Amino acid sequence: MKTIITRNISYLLVNPSQATTHVTIEQHQAVSNVFLLNLFPTKLKKLARIVSTDEAREERVHAIVRDSHLAFEFRNFKDEAAAVQWLKGTRAS
Numbered sequence: 001m002k003t004i005i006t007r008n009i010s011y012l013l014v015n016p017s018q019a020t021t022h023v024t025i026e027q028h029q030a031v032s033n034v035f036l037l038n039l040f041p042t043k044l045k046k047l048a049r050i051v052s053t054d055e056a057r058e059e060r061v062h063a064i065v066r067d068s069h070l071a072f073e074f075r076n077f078k079d080e081a082a083a084v085q086w087l088k089g090t091r092a093s
Contacts, residue, residue, distance in 0.1 A: 008043045011087040015050040044072045048083035
């Protein structure tokens with residue numbers, strides 16, 4: 001988080017698609033909420049996220065994002081190339 005703030009990061013790609021976690025649903029939600037709250041005072045404009053194959057996790061993330069009034073654009077992607085294109089503001093060829 002410190003790097004995002006000190007380097008004035010405007011575009012961020014998060015890829016938790018291969019992450020395996022052994023946390024409860026409540027712990028996952030709490031960590032996600034803190035992460036999003038910490039992004040509010042930043043200069044972030046766009047956050048791209050690569051989706052995982054864990055449907056339950058994806059449902060929780062969707063609910064968290066839906067209920068958070070984000071100050072930046074947020075989109076989920078299936079692949080990194082599409083996410084990077086969106087962050088750069090370009091379209092796929």
